[in-house]
Amino acid sequence: MAYPSQLGFQDAASPLMEELLHFHDHALMIIFLISTFVLYIIVAMVTTKLTNSFILDSQEVEIIWTVLPAVILIMIALPSLRILYIMDEINDPHLTVKAVGHQWYWSYEYTDYEDLGFDSYMIPTQDLTPGQFRLIETDHRMVIPVESPIRVLVSAEDVLHSWAVPSLGVKMDAVPGRLNQVAFVASRPGVFYGQCSEICGANHSFMPIVVEAVPLVHFETWSSLMLEDA
Structure with missing residues (x-):
């Protein structure tokens, strides 16, 4: 049962909800790290004029910005698909x-x-x-x-x-x-x-x-x- 001024989800009462809470925390941490990194880059470019040729025209940076999002998507997709399959399983209900x-x-x-x-x-x-x-x-x-x-x-x-x-x-x-x-x-x-x-x-x-x-x-x-x- 929710209570006044509650932050977050209700306490899990089933193994399925426990899995959903773990996945939420997992995805939230990834979002937090991405947001922190992007904010750092923006602040660095504004305060220190981080606009040299390595940042603006670099094949290495392009490779990183292409591979890293793919890795992040995989880290989110795999546990998400696992939970989806768990939710669809109905084995011998009592x-x-x-x-x-x-x-x-x-x-x-x-x-x-x-x-x-x-x-x-x-x-x-x-x-x-x-x-x-x-x-x-x-x-x-x-x-x-x-x-x-x-x-x-x-x-x-x-x-x-x-x-x-x-x-x-x-x-x-x-x-x-x-x-x-x-x-x-x-x-x-x-x-x-x-x-x-x-x-x-x-x-x-x-x-x-x-x-x-x-x-x-x-x-x-x-x-x-x-x-x-x-």
Whole structure:
């Protein structure tokens, strides 16, 4: 969960988000070094008139300015491609949940169970209880077991939506008539918040996502209670 005046990303709650944070720090350091070097050259040329023939007309400098950007691009592309392939891997998920976007709420279907499904609406501000967060709490949370591979099938009923939970490193477009999928593993128990990340209409900002990761024993108890109430 983000907090006021926070700088940077939320704490990672999945191995995928940890990889994304490492890649962000890696790319940011490269950008910082490039910016520092370019700033140094500009300052040197302005203050010391570093405009001799070696700088302006030198084959060695041209080779450096051609090879160096290529090396930098490779240093960024290789870890980026690695993470892309990791995000696409879905190996033997323990649980499959179908998330369907509507105007303006989410509905969830646990496809491994016959009658386990529910709609998830944002709790109005006047109905919040102490400790709940405004505009991002829902009446029904998507509950999942911790440390288990989860596959989420994402679709929409009316317009484009996007199912996104930043701390889990998950963001997938919900397209009407199309079934997209994304996988993740919650590495620790907790409640993780997200929102629709596609401008889907007047109430776009009022269809939050709440994922609660609990131990397997608690998940089985929750699923049994939900099936009894169905």
